[in-house]
Amino acid sequence: MAPVYFTPGPAQLYPTVAKHLQNALDKQVFSQSHRSQAFKDLYRRADVALRALFQLPDDYAIYFTGSATEIWERSLQSLTAANTYHLVNGSFSKKYLDHAKWLGRNAKVLQVPFGQGFSLDQIQVPTGTELLAVTQNETSSGVCVPVEDIHTLRERFPEPLISVDIVSGAPYAALDFSKVDMAFFSVQKGFGLPAGLGVWLVNGRSREKAAALEGKQYTGGHYSIHSLQDQYQQFQTPCTPNVLDIYLLTHVVEDMLEKGVDQIRKETETKAQRVYSFLEESARFAPFVQEKAHRSPTVLVADVLDKPAAEVIAKLKAQGLVVGSGYGAHKDTQIRIANFPAVSEEDMNDLLAQLKQV
Numbered sequence: 001m002a003p004v005y006f007t008p009g010p011a012q013l014y015p016t017v018a019k020h021l022q023n024a025l026d027k028q029v030f031s032q033s034h035r036s037q038a039f040k041d042l043y044r045r046a047d048v049a050l051r052a053l054f055q056l057p058d059d060y061a062i063y064f065t066g067s068a069t070e071i072w073e074r075s076l077q078s079l080t081a082a083n084t085y086h087l088v089n090g091s092f093s094k095k096y097l098d099h100a101k102w103l104g105r106n107a108k109v110l111q112v113p114f115g116q117g118f119s120l121d122q123i124q125v126p127t128g129t130e131l132l133a134v135t136q137n138e139t140s141s142g143v144c145v146p147v148e149d150i151h152t153l154r155e156r157f158p159e160p161l162i163s164v165d166i167v168s169g170a171p172y173a174a175l176d177f178s179k180v181d182m183a184f185f186s187v188q189k190g191f192g193l194p195a196g197l198g199v200w201l202v203n204g205r206s207r208e209k210a211a212a213l214e215g216k217q218y219t220g221g222h223y224s225i226h227s228l229q230d231q232y233q234q235f236q237t238p239c240t241p242n243v244l245d246i247y248l249l250t251h252v253v254e255d256m257l258e259k260g261v262d263q264i265r266k267e268t269e270t271k272a273q274r275v276y277s278f279l280e281e282s283a284r285f286a287p288f289v290q291e292k293a294h295r296s297p298t299v300l301v302a303d304v305l306d307k308p309a310a311e312v313i314a315k316l317k318a319q320g321l322v323v324g325s326g327y328g329a330h331k332d333t334q335i336r337i338a339n340f341p342a343v344s345e346e347d348m349n350d351l352l353a354q355l356k357q358v
């Protein structure tokens with residue numbers, strides 16, 4: 001039997017991917033020109049599906065890039081001239097900050113220790129901040145920022161554009177997009193697709209800021225908001241995009257809509273609760289994140305108490321269950337379990353049964 005991947009990206013493929021891929025091959029989709037009407041129709045269809053999935057306000061545009069990493073850079077280039085503010089609590093939020101520093105921005109940071117989240121009262125965004133960067137789900141540590149907290153940031157700090165990394169939280173995270181200005185993800189995590197596509201959701205306010213900076217500085221070249229928007233109006237892209245992933249994403253999002261986002265969220269919570277309860281009761285494992293409100297439902301991190309984490313990972317692998325290792329310095333002591341929609345309740349029950357035995 002093929003193994004099940006509980007890795008936080010690349011991750012288990014969504015169950016319908018194989019069928020859609022075969023259909024695309026049969027229809028020779030990947031040989032069609034990206035300037036053809038067929039591609040425009042595909043992009044339009046992706047746009048309709050993603051708007052429905054995220055309940056996007058009408059003023060949002062949807063762009064495709066190569067990765068989420070690229071969107072870190074492009075968003076800073078297109079939307080900021082000087083001042084950014086970053087909530088950092090792990091490796092991915094730190095990388096957004098790194099990009100701001102590399103670009104010479106005056107990047108301010110609120111950093112909390114690995115494994116902790118943010119309490120709203122700690123957050124003081126300085127006046128003059130152009131972009132506030134929030135990583136909704138820190139894949140490295142298994143800490144999430146509850147979406148209600150992100151919505152509260154909008155009320156407290158109306159000035160900066162709020163940029164939300166939803167790479168490992170989407171489609172679970174029920175973000176109210178009217179309370180942020182842009183968000184982004186890549187497709188190899190919660191969407192269960194092959195890697196190589198970034199999706200950038202950008203509102204009108206962000207585009208106004210981008211237009212104000214256009215011509216005054218380098219704003220990102222072919223993947224600036226200006227250039228992406230110019231093409232998006234005709235459902236086109238500045239360069240030949242990852243049509244394979246756009247095709248698969250469109251169909252998988254349609255499948256998710258058919259199943260119902262609420263149902264996906266309910267299942268995610270059920271599976272997460274089962275794992276966290278086990279970790280709390282176990283003498284050999286413990287949940288790494290202490291604060292319950294900050295425990296991610298989509299990437300669950302466990303401390304392994306009685307043996308090297310690599311031993312647990314190897315034993316599970318022998319049973320056809322592939323979990324992620326701890327991130328960076330936590331490789332020897334932690335495992336990470338992705339709880340994305342592609343992982344079924346049965347898969348998670350199988351994993352729990354094995355975890356009880358290792």
Ligand SMILES: *Cc1c(COP(=O)(O)O)cnc(C)c1O
Pocket residue numbers: 009067068069070092093135137138139165166167168186187189
């Ligand atoms: C994986 C990940 C990224 C980077 O995604 P790429 O597709 O590798 O660019 C960014 N942010 C978070 C939270 C991630 O988990």
